[in-house]
Amino acid sequence: MGSTDGQAQYTLYLGDKNYSSWSLRPWLALRQLGIAFTEVEVPLGGTGVNERHLAYSPNGLVPCLHDGDLQVFDSLAICEYLAERHPQLWPAERTARARARSIAAEMHSGFGQVRNQLPMNIRLRARGTALPAAVQKEVDRICLAWRDARTYFASGDGPFLFGAFSIADAMFAPVVWRFYSYNVALPADAAAYRDTMLALPAMREWQAAAEASTWRNPGQDELIHQHGGARV
Template sequence: MRLVIGNKNYSSWSLRPWLVARHFGIAFDETMILLDMPDTREQILRYSPSGRVPCLVDGEIAIWETLAIIEYLAERFPEHAIWPRDPVARALARSIANEMHAGFGALRSACPMNLRKTFPWQDWGGPAAAADVARIVALWRDARARFGQGGPFLFGAFSAADAMYAPVVTRLKTYSWPVEPDIRAYIDAVFDLPAMRAWCDAAATETWIVPSDEV
């Protein structure tokens, strides 16, 4: 399998399936295509009909959307608990993952993922972004309270739900969002995940700049 991604410093959608595959030990080759270059779209179209990353290529199959890639990996490798095994927990995990997929545009717009930077706190994105963060925190607390007893992640063990929210975790750190201790503990757990450390270490070595993602 080949996973086509963008720059590790900026590509939040690429991070999600990469984390899943890396954490669960699923073998894949990686192809990075630099974002915001004159030939970026042309290069991506060699793999993905959408012209966007990420894209997973498995033989003759191309899956070009983040959540679809994660679902494909879950079906292809059922021996891994990519989604929680418990059906009620799994339903909640999929619900909050899809809410991330479809929402929180104010936060994502005001605070693009940028792993190489740390900015002092200010009122990023105004009330709309604050409302996004409040909703995200409520989702995290609900999952942790109901299903998080077995570990530090949303459903105890690391799952696709954590992967879907990993770029949000980076945003809260990069933009110095004030959070309470339980949320700080979750953020720390995500950053301490070996797969996440590997991604961040690689991002730190990149030199390419995407001006639109530099605040």
């Protein structure tokens, strides 16, 4: 059972902050709203299920949120669970909330080319090169989703996709870091949103931890050379 008091004490198990895009999402949602939680960073040990994670995550993956005896895993599921207790994580207006859920789910299940060709690596500083057509197509779709959200749903109420910070912003946060690290050329409106997200104190806190981490993933670090970049 989850905790029943008004001030839940969450524990979030997460992976290395330089590489773990899935972990960033619920962490950022919690931190941005000022929700109290304890974080436990664990070594990723490569990709996929890790039997070492089974001690604190039923599916052997991170992130995993503990609320009392309850364990909630998967980034979007964790954010949805948090929104039940903290409803400000979704837009209050029904149609905006539906669109926010739609693009959050699209990010959760799609954009495989961006994920595979531009894996999150915050320490990477690439010069920026022309992207393969399949990757550029997904980048264009992300920028369009951002533009539509800002144009039709933000209503001048704030700098985020739907005005106030929401789960949609948390879900796209790893893409923001990818666009920054790989120096991806963006339209002016998408670049402005990227910079808004990068300026968040919580994102800067995550970046500092990522750059201070001593854990290395040789496979992902090899992309530094492929993209003509350098490592912080």
